[in-house]
Amino acid sequence: MFGLAVPAEMQPWAAIAIMLLMFLAFMWEKFPVEVVAIVGAAALVVTGVLPTDGVLDVFSNSAPWTIVAMLILVGALVRTGGLDFIGGYAARHVQERPRLTLGLICAGIVATSAFVNNTPIVVVMLPVFIQLSRQMSVAPSKLMIPLSYLTLLGGCVTLIGTSTNLVVAGVAADAGLEPFHIFEMSPVGIPVAIAGMLYLALLGPKLLPERKSMTDFLTDRSRMRYFTEVVIPEESNLVGREVLGVQLFQREGVRLIDVIRGDASLRRDFEHVTLQAGDRVVLRTAMTELLTLQRDKSLRRVDQLSSVPTSTVEALIAADCRMVGRRLGDLRLRRRYGVYPLAVHRRDKNFGSQLDDVVIRPGDTLLLEGASEDIQRLAQDMNLVDIAHPTQRAYRRNHAPIVIAVMATVVLLSAFEVAPIEILAFLGVAVVLVTGCIDSDEAFGFIDGQLLAMLFAMLAVGEGLEQSGRWS
Template sequence: MFVLFFRETYPTEVVAIFGVSVFLISGVLPYQEALNVLSNPAPWTIAAMFIVMGALVRTGALNAFTVFAEQQAKRDKKRTLALLIGFVVIASGFVSNTPVVLVMIPVFVQLARSLDIKASKLLIPLSYAAILGGMLTLIGTSTNLLVDGVVRAEGLQGFGIFEVTPLAIVLVLWGMLYLRFIAPFLLPDRDSMATLLSDRSKMKYFTEAVIPPDSNLIGRAVTGVKLFKREGVRLIDVLRGDLSLRRDLSNVVLQVGDRVVLRTKITELLSLQRNKSLRRVDQLSAVETTTVEVLITPGCKMVGRSLGQMRLRRRFGVYPLAVHRRNQNIGRQLDDLVVRVGDTLLLEGAEVDIQRLANDMGLIDVAKPSAQAYR
């Protein structure tokens, strides 16, 4: 098991479960001992904490919180940072501090970028604030839960949820004073890799979707469709055959086969792909596919050529979903778009086809989207 953990050939959870299974089957680990571990409430409580935090991410609640924090920080930086640190301390007392840190890292990284502060000046205090906050209650950190589980297993009285709080409050206050007045002189002054790279989660993409025969949008005025008024979605054009109706959108009534050009964030784009009222142009057949982001670099063979001219669908089986181009509004069909250095393309296709395209066109930066569709 140690060798498998060290080589990281398989996920750690797979190795752990496999190892325990082998020990159980071979009799090295008594069945009752394994049952006692699984009946311990500590790991289940920790797992539940991760589920709660995962829900905050997938529903978009965390994204809304980040936007709100940015707006407040621009008005009063010190006050906002103090409130955020206080929030982390309190949240860590009632939710396991590990998922709190994982969830708050992107918030603090984005704040560092917005306020032009080195990420290390915020991320290290974030970590220590979560550690201090985790000491406030029994459920704040996994070590408290594990110790309580051992105590109960030995037949002793377990700890109360707030039994450690009085001592922890003293430690938290001293820790906050240290982070405020001493830590700034000791913290390193460097950026994280996340701040050195572009923030793709805020990019706006252009994509086309067709109105299918069974769509409930048929016969409705395009300007009255709530789907196109969602935050992060902007209606650019409606294409009917080869005719652009962009100049008269207020009078356009959607028909079967109309192509709608939208400008969206990637999270909204992924959500729109699941909407039954629309169907992406050139919908893929029932083949297992993946969606990737491609950054066009100077050595890429796509530069200077239009997407239609390269015939990506026919040659590689890869479908362009959307394109992002900084500081430029694109309102024409994707097939007419001439690729430039710095463009970011969102492509979909089988992994083997995408790899073949990358090798043929000299694509270097190919990555799966970090964002996910909100639920």
């Protein structure tokens, strides 16, 4: 194609070279995974390793479309409050019997993960596990890490437990192998899940890291509740002084957040900032300290502009977060949302400086401060998960029995081999849409476009490797 096709005898080596470059790009993490996968698949097509007919065959693979249908069904379950029942039960009993509640929740998470996508389960249970850690006086990391493992263990029990199972089943079917049944892996998956739960219960507390909440990254004096913005007038005695040398901004109960000059934020280089007339200084204070500052006669040359109540939250970066792969500085959170990133946590390490250069990855935790409505707007735009305050929304609880019945019917009919799982899931989507369990725009919002792009691209790469003859 395009006159760039390599000779047939060189195609296996071309395929290997492209794969090695893809692995390097995955490790480099300069580009998102789906971008690397698409570019790799395109390179195989351009070099003639993957014929155009092979590309079209990839889109006929049933696995990605089954995943789409299951994501919509799970979205309907979330929208109707079906998953909220587990979180509600835990919240009601966590204070009375925290350890018994934890055990029952863990078993329920494994069982639910066998049929439901992992992400919504984690989102629902994160606030509950935070509360459990406080009740049991243990570090949140010793409970939150097992939460992730439990959903993975449950996903290994059935064919629909996780998207990777469906991908393997689809590839196997395309290769002419006998299709996997929904419970075919259960005889192995159930013992593995039980063994994993026992391992986490017995050895997890000893092996898992003990990391407190990221709010401990802040000192007590910095846990404030108000942003206060003041302007430096021309006649102010603060003009010409270094911002870090101003005693006013170093008082107990006052924290310097930012200096805004024109439209530029200078908070990354406070050591070299000299105050000028017209500079806006953003402080974080408690209400009592704010009132004290307003009455202090030494502040008569500093005009109060605004005071906005704020909160500090921890936000989890999920795989579908729109921040993934981007520099924190490029997101311009302060200018776009009025939200300040205070720290980033990654793999037992906190970043509190040079945040602009941090490239966001799945699994990162951001410590953010801002007005509640601004943080909520940021969370909705970027698909952030607030692990301390779950998003409140109106559930369509009257439709929950319909979704549960649809899910159960899909599982049972698939178990009895009445029809292929992809057909049953597709029919289930039609039912939840026509009955109003979830609106169409909401349903398609649960589809992870990046995941689908990556799956199709990697399936194309696999087809190219097979076509090259190297792996046949």
